[in-house]
Amino acid sequence: MxxxxxxxxxxxxxxxxxxxxxxxxxxxxxxxxxxDFPEGIMAIGRLDEKSEGLLLLTTDGKLxxxxxxxxxxxxxxxxxDGDITEDAIIQLQQGVEIGFDGKKYKTKACKVFKLKKVPxxxxxxxxxxxxxxxxxxxxxxxxxEGKFRQVRKMTxxxxxxxxxxVRVRVGNIQLGTMExxxxxxxxxxxx
Numbered sequence: 356m357x358x359x360x361x362x363x364x365x366x367x368x369x370x371x372x373x374x375x376x377x378x379x380x381x382x383x384x385x386x387x388x389x390x391d392f393p394e395g396i397m398a399i400g401r402l403d404e405k406s407e408g409l410l411l412l413t414t415d416g417k418l419x420x421x422x423x424x425x426x427x428x429x430x431x432x433x434x435x436d437g438d439i440t441e442d443a444i445i446q447l448q449q450g451v452e453i454g455f456d457g458k459k460y461k462t463k464a465c466k467v468f469k470l471k472k473v474p475x476x477x478x479x480x481x482x483x484x485x486x487x488x489x490x491x492x493x494x495x496x497x498x499x500e501g502k503f504r505q506v507r508k509m510t511x512x513x514x515x516x517x518x519x520x521v522r523v524r525v526g527n528i529q530l531g532t533m534e535x536x537x538x539x540x541x542x543x544x545x546x
Contacts, residue, residue, distance in 0.1 A: 358415040359393050360544045364533040365410040367479050371401040386412075390538040399423060399525075399544075400501055407479070408432075408522035409530040411544055418544060422525065423501070427546050430497040430524035431506050432474050434483070435515035438490040439469055443513040447496065453508035462509055466497040476521055477535045483518050491518065 363386065365371060373387035373396070386398070392412065399411040399419045408431070413419055421427070447467040452459050470493040492515075496506055507517045523530045526546025533539070 356414075358413060358418070359396065360415070360418075360541050361390075361392070361396070361412040361538055362528060362533070362541060362544075363389070363410045363412060363538045364477075364530060364535050365402050365407055366535045367407045367481055368404060370404055371398045371410060386410075389536055400429070402522060403504060406520040406522070407535070408520075409525055409528065409533075410522070411525055411528065413544060422544070422546055425499045427526045428497050428499050428524070429501065429522060430495060432470065432476070432521045432523050433494050433496060433506055433510055433517045434519040435492055435494060435510050436489070436518055437492065437515050439492045439494060439513075439515045443515055444469060444494070446513045447494075447509055451509050451512040453502070453505065453512055455502050455505075455508075460502065462502075462505065463498075463500055465499075467494055469494050474521075474523075479519060480535070495523075497524075 369384045369386060372385055373392060374385050393414065395414045396412050397419055399413055399422045402408060402410055411422065444467050448464060450462045450464050452461050474493060498505065506520055510517045528544065528546060
């Protein structure tokens with residue numbers, strides 16, 4: 356069987372699943388509403404409903420396990436509330452304590468830096484607070500672990516809550532200039 360692979364710019368407000376039988380989720384938007392995906396497709400990792408950006412999809416479970424392992428970097432751009440300090444960036448780089456599954460967890464060391472200019476990203480469908488309401492800053496954060504809502508918890512832990520979160524890279528695969536909601540079939544996911 357030849358596996359099928361896709362890359363998608365997951366829009367804000369969508370769940371990283373294709374459908375749900377849960378009656379509480381019937382008003383939610385799912386990836387299956389964006390494209391007619393083949394049977395057996397799965398999202399590699401997840402982006403929560405309020406996050407957006409690069410999401411990889413495959414029918415290859417082994418590839419999914421490999422990408423979800425700690426061997427593949429995932430890079431995010433986060434718009435944070437406030438003018439992030441060098442001290443906060445150093446704390447993020449060294450790892451911070453966050454809550455996970457009701458326990459304290461110290462994140463692993465990671466790459467973090469403040470972006471010199473606003474990234475060229477599509478406008479988000481739901482407006483967010485901007486510089487007119489106080490300072491904001493963009494950071495790049497690259498992780499190879501992926502705890503639930505980890506980036507948001509990390510930036511909050513250092514006093515700069517995330518206002519917008521966009522995954523821009525998984526391994527060697529870049530979001531690039533994809534448009535929001537765009538789905539692209541690819542022959543191989545070369546991470």
